[in-house]
Amino acid sequence: MERLINIDNGGTLTDIVVGSGTDFTFTKTLTTPVDLSQCLFDAMTKASAQLFGEADLAGLLHSTRHIRYSSTQGTNALVERKGPLIGLITDDPQLVNALRASEETAELWVDLIGARIEVVSPDGTPEELARELVAGINRLTTAGAERLVVAAASLEREHLYKRTMLKNFPRHLLGSVPILFSREFAADTSRTRQVWSGILNSFLHPTVERFLYSAEHRLRAYKVKNPLLIYRNDGASSRVAKSVALKTYSSGPRGGLEGTRALAEAYGLANVLMIDVGGTTTDVGAVHDSTIAVDRRGSIQGVDISYEMSDVRSTGVGGSSIIAVRDGEITVGPESVGAAPGPACFGFGGTQATITDVNLLLGVLDPETYLEGEMALDAERSRAVITRTVAEPLGINLEEALILMEDTYSRRLAHAFADLVDPAGDTTVAAFGGGGPMSACGAARLADVRHVLVPRLAAVFSAYGISFSDIAQSYESDVTGLGAAAIDAAKQRMEASAARDMFQEGHDLSECDLEWTSITEGEAEILALKAVFRLPHPTFDGSLPAENSVAVASGTRQVRSSASQVDTVSVYRLDDQEPGAAASGPAIVEGPFFTARVPAGWRLNISAAGDLLLTDTHGHQHQ
Structure with a gap:
């Protein structure tokens, strides 16, 4: 089977998973923000060395069917407001007030558009309209607008504007400004959602386009025959040339949810909560009865958009x-030290305490084996920072401070998902990301959850989740009040669009599955089509062997369990254990690029797939 490469590009680290059936190779590399194509190639080169014994990027690329890529860059660009200045042209003077009606939309409006608005007359001859549009565009571009969004009262009006603009500002001219027509961009029954979708897409587009086409250009040098695919926030993938920037926003968490759904199905779990603990935030999502919770019309930073988004929420705890210490109380986040300077123990000049510093001093982390030994941790720096910023302000000793900090962190993490726990049935927390396995059991116990599942690929699990995506394109048509003949005509137009788009993806429509659905949205009837070309998905065994064996410890570690007590706990290397291996906490499990803490009262089991299953055997008496 040809390989499939999946890459999740984060702000600090870039994760890569190379898969073929049940065989997976994975690693991490530092993100290179100046040139994001560089970390993509760094990750693939590093993975090729694992596969072949020495770096052979060309060999990896020529044995690969597709590269699927997800990035936080669009998300970060919007958070940091790093994008082009947008100008809006409309013939509806009431639209502007509707677009900035809420506090969230008003704030985003100021940052993205401000005063760059041109309201043109809805009437007049074509000549008068042309003069007005030309003057308006000149005013907007003089005011700094680098991209324009057109929001007219009807599709016909937008088409009229389009013809006029192309005649007076042909695209071959130097300095021509990209223009997006809102009604063409998104099918929606809500004008505000539709226009905001166009505005946000125009803002994200150049940031995303720049590094994706740079990556494609570098791939062409290796004569790669298959195109780079972009992983989207609806769980599907498509070519760069067939993707819109808005669908790349928050695509990484969707990868984590797809992986969580696969875990739920493999282990027969009805209710699973995704807890993806990164450096700055924890992403939380739910899978019930193998169904991912999604919003048909999602939102971005409180602004409603036309496209589906996973129902994922982020909490500032990572x-x-x-x-x-603030006002005599320990607080966690939402501020973060990020990758630079990072936690104090990284030795990059950090002067603030983090849970990473706490776990190092508690003994949970081994300073020599952190991130597979690729980064040595400095305990003395952690000790100095925690003493100065927490212990001394509270008038307590270092040991007491460590226990209080860990407890506060666990409570904040538990609060991030406690309201999603199903009181009527068993809930399992799927813990991943760099920090998830370390703190999951403590938080789960506080949230009355007795089962925690840490996948072997926890450190790269969002990249692994991309493995479950197919190549797909989606279409919608408003068929409210239409007769059978008109609906058939709409279906034919949608199928023709699907045939064209899937051909450009490299596949005939006859090779694809066509998924038709009818959706009621308010008083509107929406006809939806999704054309899907299936790619191979990974499979793994979610069973537990009938007989348990005793897990084999690789050593012991001194771990503090209270201000006055240090326990000698066994350390287990996850990859050294046989399926069915079991042990009881307190313990430490070292997985690939992660450390899991197993508190007293918890039992660990290793599944057939090498995943870590944790069960709280004491249950409610610890609440």
């Missing part, structure tokens, strides 16, 4: 969240 491995690099600052733990400090």
Whole structure:
């Protein structure tokens, strides 16, 4: 089977999973923000060395069917407001007030558009309209607009504007400004959602386009025959040339949810909560009865958009969240030390305490084996920072401070998902990301969850989740009040669009599955089509062997369990254990690029797939 490469590009680290059936190779590399194509190639080169014994990027690329890529760059660009200045042209003077009606939309409006608005007359001859549009575009571009969004009262009006603009501002001219027509961009019954979708897409487009086409250009040098695919926030993938920037926003968490659904199905779990603990935030999502919770019309930073988004929420608690004292109380986040300077123990000049520093001093982390030994940790720096910023302000000793900081962090993490726990049935927490396995059991116990599942690929699980995507394109048509003949005509137009788009993806429509659905949205009837070309998906065995064996410890570690007690706990290397291996906490499990803490009262089991299953055997008496 040809390989499939899946890459999840984060702000600090870029994760790669190379898969073929049940065989997976994975690793991490530092993100290179100046040139994001560089970390993509760094990751693939590193993975090729694992596969072949020495770096052979060309060999990896020529044995690969597709590269699927997800990036946080669009998300980060919007958070940091790093994008082009947008100008809006409309013939509806009431639209502007509707677009900035809420506090969230008003704030985003100021940052993205401000005063760059041109309201043109809805009437007039074509000549008068042309003069007005030309003058308006000149005013907007003079005011700094680098991209324009057109939001007219009807599709016909937008088409009229389009013809006029192309005649007066042909695209071959130097300095021509990209223009997006809102009604063409998104099918929606809500004008505000539709226009905001166009505005946000125009803002994200150049940031995403720049590094994706740079990556494609570098791939062409290796004569790669299959195109780079972009992983989208609806769980599907498509070519760069067939993708819109807005669908790349928050695509990484969707990868994590797809992986969580695969875990739920493999282990027969009805209710699973995704807890993806990164450096700055924890992403939480739910899978019930093998169904991912999604919003048909999602939102971005409180602004409603036309496209589906996973129902994922982010909380400002992560491995690099600052733990400090404010008004005599320990607080966690939402501020983060990020990758630079990072936690104090990284030795990059960090002067704030984080849970990473706490776990190092508690003995949970081994300073020599952190991130597979690729980064040595400095305990003395952690000790100095925690003493200065937490212990001394509270008038307590270092040991007491460590226990209080860990407890506060666990409570913040539990609060991030406690309201999603199903009181009527068993809930399992699927813990991944760099920090998830370390703190999951403590938080789960506080949230009355007795089962925690840590996948072997926990450190790269969102990249692994991309493995479950197919190549797909989606279409919608408003068929409210239409007769049978008109609906058939709409279906034919949608199928023709699907045939064209899937051909450009490299596949005939006869090779694809066509999924038709009818959706009621308010008083509107929407006809939806999804054309899907299936790619191979990974499979793994979610069973537990009938007989348990005793897990084999690789050593012991001194781990503090209270201000006055240090326990000698067994350390287990996950990849050294046989399926069915079991042990009881307190214990430490070292997985690939992650450390899992198993508290007293918890039992660990190793599944046939090499995943870590954790069960709280004491249950409610610890609440």
